[in-house]
Amino acid sequence: MTGTRRIACAIIPDFALAVGLRGIADEERAAPVVLVEPDERARVRAMNPAAEAAGARLDQTAARARSVVPGLHCLPWDAQRQDAAVQRMSEVLYGASPMVVPLDDLRGGWWIDARGMRWLGGEPGLAGRLRALAAEAGHPDLRVGVADGATAARAAAMTTSADDPIRVVPPGGDGAFIGELPLAALALDGELRAILHSLGLTTVAELRALPEPAIISRFGARGRDALERAGGLDPHRPSGRPPPSLPEAVLALDTPVSQTGHLVFGLRGLADTVASRLLAQGLSATRLGLSLRLDDRREHDETLIPARPVHHPHLVFELVRDRLERGAAADLSSPVVEVRLQVIEAVPATAEQAHLGAARWDPSALEGALNRLQGRYGEPVVFEAEARDDSRPEKAGAWRPVVEVPLDPPLADATPAPPTDPAPVRRRLAVPQAVDVRLDRDGMPQAVRWDGGWRTVDARGPERLSGGWWTADPYAREDYRLALADGGILWVGRDARTESWWVLGWLD
Secondary structure: OOOOOOEEEEEOOOHHHHHHOOOOOHHHHHOOEEEEOOOOOOEEEEEOHHHHHHOOOOOOEHHHHHHHOOOOEEEEOOHHHHHHHHHHHHHHHOOOOOOEEEOOOOOOEEEEEOOOOHHHOHHHHHHHHHHHHHHHOOOOOOEEEEEOOHHHHHHHHHOOOOOOOEEEOOOOOHHHHHHOOEHHHOOOOHHHHHHHHHOOOOEHHHHHHOOHHHHHHHHOHHHHHHHHHHOOOOOOOOOOOOOOOOOEEEEEEEEEEOOHHHHHHHHHHHHHHHHHHHHHHOEEEEEEEEEEEEOOOOEEEEEEOOOOOEOOHHHHHHHHHHHHHHHHHHHOOOOEEEEEEEEEEEEEOOOOOOOOOOOOOOHHHHHHHHHHHHHHHOOOOOEEEEEOOOOOHHHOEEEEEOOOOOOOOOOOOOOOOOOOOOOOOEEEEEEEEEOOEEEOOOOOEEEEEEOOEEEEOEEEEEEEEEEOOOOOOOEEEEEEEEEOOOOOEEEEEEEOOOOEEEEEEEEO
């Protein structure tokens, strides 16, 4: 195999269990708990470590599991809830790669396209972004394996640990890596694995040593699939056409240059060459790569993200010069012998209408300011508030990064709004916290377990919110304001679907 096609496998251990136990109190999580199918079979689909240690096993009937583990807590397996959670996590992981495909046979596993990550931190950078996105979504234990093929990538992810959650198999190393693994690391048919274990086979190398005709004649298609996986061959490859050839230009220096400021004169020619080729292809660059080859054979790479797609040579030159002058000089370990400027991503160029006499609104000046900020920091650093149509307070607004300068001036409101008294501000927790609540005889919160003990509260509410039944993420809840004795006000919600209570934030 070659290293030109790379795939990652991202796995969240016990993902289905975490989804099924969402909203359950901590003391119940510590006790033996299983998720059971709701139909007449009523078999165990997932379990926590306490249930497994007590003797429960997957695919047992609920009655059998209860007879083995007295006091076992059986929760229903909700397939729709599980599928919705997989879809939500897929959308989260799209932030790291344009191709995210859930595994067919493992909830909590995804195939990720790992190609073209050089300018984004390489494959370790991709794995780090996947873990960061998963942690923000409440799953900090995501594991990542990267390899040429899906079999090796999945095996790499399955052989990681909490202390070492990322494993990258070098390009061309799938066969050697898989050969050193135990047989249990391969995604084989369960019955076939049991038969191979009964024959005394424990490693992939031992499976490879068996004669292929004998395996295929005895086990048929399952045997052929096992041999292909043992050899690192599989049909799972990132699909899609190869990316188009994007413009690039190279400046080779006769004399090594140790001061990046001396490269400015040569950058003008690079910018002109790249811009002319963009115009010839009818493209505008949305991401550029600046690579400095050093005298010690190392390379220093920079990613440049303009505020708007660019194809004008002056804008390209200003973007590259600002980054070179501000960010690159301090990281060079030796003089520069070659400069390469290439377009990483591009979109079709669009025509713009020039307006004469618009002296008060200069989008070019604002675009230049954004280019300087993004050229220095490499990512969006300017944000604006955006209102959204949602009845839930925490969803009614969001911060949107400003990555493109508007062509039209903002609307000016000459009439100032009348002064108003400040209203309470809701401060939302990044991750809502499950909480225990005691109710009075009328069903109103009377006390809450918070900050290490039970706290008496003065409750106001409820504010009932529901909607989204037509989407994959419906909601139905009651919001309360709980005034504490010390003057603090908690923002607490009760999920009407699961009867669970959550601290959503506070008010001040």
